[in-house]
Amino acid sequence: MVKNQFIVAVIALIVTAAVVVAVIIYNGTRTDTAQPLAADPTVAPASAEVVRDDTRYLDQVESDAVTVVEFLDFECESCAAMYPYVEQVREKYAGQINVAVRYFPIPSHRNSENAAVAVEAAAEQGQLEAMYARMYETQAEWGEKQESEAALFRTFAEDLGLDMAAFDEAVADPVTLERVVADRAEGTALGVTGTPTFFVDGQMIELTAVDDLDKAVESAVAGG
Structure with missing residues (x-):
């Protein structure tokens, strides 16, 4: 009986992993969902860089350490599915690698830009990781909604104890959105x-x- 239960558990784990991979591959390679908006700046492929001086880091060890960069969309289900695996990699190689995130909100996702702006505003107060995690942990509550969830994201900032006047100012500042859009434009230039x-x-991973x-x-x- 115990052996049978173990076999069933292993099969369930394999099936779950397969589903995660299928979702990641399906959504991660759909070019129709990743077309840049007309407002995106144009970045020449030759000048595009995977990491820039203002890139946000979850983990930063040293400049010559191995650097992992994720272009992500907080409303993307595949990103949320991959989130725990990214956390495993961060834990396994803690102190050995740099881990950076760059925003790539998909235009068809109503709240992906709002989420990225909220995360960037939190990052300005040193709370990048906390807000990044909160977005994925709550994605089921707000993802795929057609109305703005900016007010909900503001409550996340309150829960984190952020300076709300500074947060609101950063969210309203066009520079914050420009920062998000610039990441997306550069990501597009990088392929x-x-x-x-x-x-x-610097090498894209398939x-x-x-x-x-x-x-x-x-x-x-x-x-x-």
Whole structure:
């Protein structure tokens, strides 16, 4: 009986992982959902960089460490599905790698830009990781909604104890949205067509299995 239960549990785990991969591959490669908006600035591919001086980091060790960059959309279900695997990689290689995030809100997602702006506003107060995590942990509550969820995102900032006057000012400041849009434009120039898209030391990683990111990081850390 115990053996049978174990086998069932293993099969369930494999099926779950397969579903996650299928969702990531399906959504992450759909070019029709990642077309830039008309307002996006144009970035020449030759001048596009995976990491810039103002790039936001979840983990920053040193400049010559292996650097993992994720172009993400907080309303993207595939990004939310990949989130726990990213956390596993961060934990496994803690102190050995830099982990950065860049915004790539999909235009068809009504609240993806609002979410990115809220995260960027929180980042200005040193709360990038907390707001980043909150977005994924609550995505089921606000994702796919057609009305603005900016007010909900403001309550997240309140819960985190942010200076709300400064948060509101940052959200309203056009520079904050420009920062988000600039990330998306540069991602497009780098060949990003969907989310999540990962780069390890400047090389785009093709995800075909949930452990592909881990393998790429492991190889880079080992000097491969």
